[in-house]
Amino acid sequence: xxxxxxxxxxxSAESRSGExxxxxRCKRCGExxxxxxxxxxxASMEIEPRKPTYRGPEDWFTGDVWxxxxxxxxxxxxxxxxxxxxxxxxxxxxxxxxxxxILHVTEGEGLVQTRGGQIExxxxxxxxxxxxxxxxxxxxxxxxxxxxxxxxxxxxxxGLHVTDAEYEGVDAEPTSDxxxxxx
Numbered sequence: 001x002x003x004x005x006x007x008x009x010x011x012s013a014e015s016r017s018g019e020x021x022x023x024x025r026c027k028r029c030g031e032x033x034x035x036x037x038x039x040x041x042x043a044s045m046e047i048e049p050r051k052p053t054y055r056g057p058e059d060w061f062t063g064d065v066w067x068x069x070x071x072x073x074x075x076x077x078x079x080x081x082x083x084x085x086x087x088x089x090x091x092x093x094x095x096x097x098x099x100x101x102i103l104h105v106t107e108g109e110g111l112v113q114t115r116g117g118q119i120e121x122x123x124x125x126x127x128x129x130x131x132x133x134x135x136x137x138x139x140x141x142x143x144x145x146x147x148x149x150x151x152x153x154x155x156x157x158x159g160l161h162v163t164d165a166e167y168e169g170v171d172a173e174p175t176s177d178x179x180x181x182x183x
Contacts, residue, residue: 056084062161063090063139070149078154086110086146091139093161096132099153103128103138110146111167112138119169122146137162 051072056065064087071081078099083106091111103112105126112128113119115135122128122138130136139162140146 060093060095060158061090061139062093063087065090065139080150080152082150084148084150086140088140088144089142089167091162091167092137094135094137094159095156096135097130097152097154097156098132100132100134101128101130102151103130104149104151106147106149108146109141109144110139110148111141112136122148135159139167
């Protein structure tokens with residue numbers, strides 16, 4: 001029998017032969033519910049070898065781009081973490097992520113733009129948060145290499161390549177589906 005609101009529950013743990021047993025204890029009255037809420041097998045640390053670097057696909061990028069996979073989606077998670085290395089002037093095509101995207105610039109200087117927005121300069125240490133389904137592009141500036149960590153959940157949809165004129169901020173603006181229209 002539970003005597004209090006679940007928000008007042010705490011866990012007390014007891015270890016036995018590689019398993020962890022958690023019981024619910026009420027913070028208000030101190031009574032244990034007597035119910036084991038979960039048995040967890042203690043996981044051991046796992047070190048994975050570095051995965052090979054690969055060239056960024058031509059339908060996703062303009063210019064020389066190299067990708068180092070860090071965390072890849074699997075049956076248990078849609079999380080993806082990659083380190084992306086852009087040569088000067090290299091950039092993504094217009095694209096949007098189902099679960100949004102976080103970029104952490106680790107080296108160099110780059111550019112980023114959302115649909116209808118201004119081109120922004122990003123530098124080492126900057127963090128860019130792009131909401132789910134927001135069409136955008138990012139890449140290195142003309143004079144600098146740029147590397148960023150990309151953290152996403154779920155798939156991405158890629159549209160048209162960013163033209164040189166768009167990259168320079170003088171031409172067209174993409175529509176909601178990643179195609180371009182004149183300003």
